[in-house]
Structure formats: structure tokens, C-alpha cells
Amino acid sequence: MGTLSRSLADADPSNTPSTRALKVAGEDASGSQDDARLVLRAREGERVAEELLYRRHAPSVLRLATRLLASSDDAMDVLQDAFVTAFEDLAELRQPGAFRTWIHRITVRLVHRRFRRRRLLRLLGLDRERDEVSLDALAVESASAEARAELRWLDEALRKATDADRIAWLLRHVEGLAVDEVASACGCSPATAKRRIASADAVVLRHLGAAKEGGRR
Structure with missing residues (x-):
């Protein structure tokens, strides 16, 4: 080593x-500008804009959640919860162009919650086996x-x-x-x-x- x-x-x-x-390539300035337009459209209730935001950022959110949780199943749950939370609270996003940073912050918060849930289930003897993903697999x-x-x-x-x-x-x-x-x-x-x-x-x-x-x- x-x-x-x-x-x-x-x-x-x-x-x-x-x-x-x-690591994979990050987002450039034009991507942030596109996000800003999509967020504004999504705030107006445009479902297509929500779908486009999901398609743009779901892969990076899933990678982040999988790395942190070391479980693809738990990461998929966090992915879905993160976007549900983001779209419900979209009006709270002060900088529409910062959607990527914001959705990642929501993801980390949900990961912490998932770890707390794991600990509780372990204490109750209800913890289940899960698929474990190591860093080299990612x-x-x-x-x-x-x-x-x-x-x-x-x-x-x-x-x-x-x-x-x-x-x-x-x-x-x-x-x-x-x-x-x-x-x-x-x-x-x-x-x-x-x-x-x-x-x-x-x-x-x-x-x-x-x-x-x-x-x-």
C-alpha cells in the first residue's frame, strides 16, 4: 500500500x-444554468422539467448514496426519497442553479437517517442482511x-x-x-x-x- x-x-x-x-466528471457552468431553468419550470408545476432534473442528477445521487451506504438496495431507496423530498421542497431552493449541490445535501441527510435506522433495527434484533458494495466495485x-x-x-x-x-x-x-x-x-x-x-x-x-x-x- x-x-x-x-x-x-x-x-x-x-x-x-x-x-x-x-470519480466522474463534474458539472460545468452551462449545466448549472440549465438546472436553473429546469427548477423554475418545475416550480410552475411542469412535470417534464422534474423528469429532466431526475434524469440529469439521478446517476450522481445514486453513486453518492451507494458509496456512503455500501449497499445498492439502500442507495436505491435513498435515491427515490431524495428526489421526492427535493421536488416537495423545491420552493426552498434559493439558488435554482445550485440544484446539484442541494440534492446531494439532501442525499447525505437521508444517508445519516438510514444509518440511524440500521442501528435501531440492530438493537431490536430486526436488522436484515443487505447486499454490500465495496469501494473497488464502484x-x-x-x-x-x-x-x-x-x-x-x-x-x-x-x-x-x-x-x-x-x-x-x-x-x-x-x-x-x-x-x-x-x-x-x-x-x-x-x-x-x-x-x-x-x-x-x-x-x-x-x-x-x-x-x-x-x-x-
Whole structure:
């Protein structure tokens, strides 16, 4: 895990070969302008505009939810709930061109809710088996074998972190959000977001240390 271990000390750990393998191209300025027009039309009750917004952003919302939840079934539920919530509350969106950021924030909030539900069901003995999706399975097709191996290792490490810490880490280092954006998406202060990211970093480093120790035996 030489590349990954070096990346943790880099200024931009979100730009490592393994985390880049999870990313797809973002939205440009013209996309935001198109979103603004579609949001305004959707506010007027135009169903076609809602459908177009869904088609444009459903893939990225589903990828985000799947990465955070590590479950395709749960991610599909969050996808549907996110758009239902977004369209019901569309009048609250102050900047129509920021629909992508807004729907992703709603998605993260629903992911946190889903994790709370999982914990409750586990306490009640009602937790069900779910399909688990590892980070390497979500890599882009062009990802190298080395990058996929690192993602499998990283997925194993992050599963030892708390749900809140894992979400914050992925938002920062995979989604590329700034700390204040992570805080906004998670509904916490920037200081709390920093602590969660640092806590997940520590988990990854401990996992790395354990792997190195095991390799020397």
C-alpha cells in the first residue's frame, strides 16, 4: 500500500490514484444554468422539467448514496426519497442553479437517517442482511488493478470507522468537498467535520500500521 500510505501525507489526499478511480466528471457552468431553468419550470408545476432534473442528477445521487451506504438496495431507496423530498421542497431552493449541490445535501441527510435506522433495527434484533458494495466495485472502468486493490484495502479500513466519520471522510477525500461543505452536508459545525475526518484518517493509519506489522511477521 505504498501509494495509499504516501497519499495520507499529501496536501490533497483526495487526488490519489485510488480515490480518483471513484470519480466522474463534474458539472460545468452551462449545466448549472440549465438546472436553473429546469427548477423554475418545475416550480410552475411542469412535470417534464422534474423528469429532466431526475434524469440529469439521478446517476450522481445514486453513486453518492451507494458509496456512503455500501449497499445498492439502500442507495436505491435513498435515491427515490431524495428526489421526492427535493421536488416537495423545491420552493426552498434559493439558488435554482445550485440544484446539484442541494440534492446531494439532501442525499447525505437521508444517508445519516438510514444509518440511524440500521442501528435501531440492530438493537431490536430486526436488522436484515443487505447486499454490500465495496469501494473497488464502484471504481470507473479505466481504474488500474493497483487502484482497485487500494480501494479494497481502503474500504476494509473505513468500515472500522464510525458511520459519521466514514461519511465525512468520503465527502472530503472522494467527493472533493471543502470542509465547510462537508459540515453543511452533514449538518454539523466545520470543527466537528474536521474532527470526524481526522478520526477516520487515524483509523486508516492504524489499519495501515497493522497491515505493515502483519507483513513483517
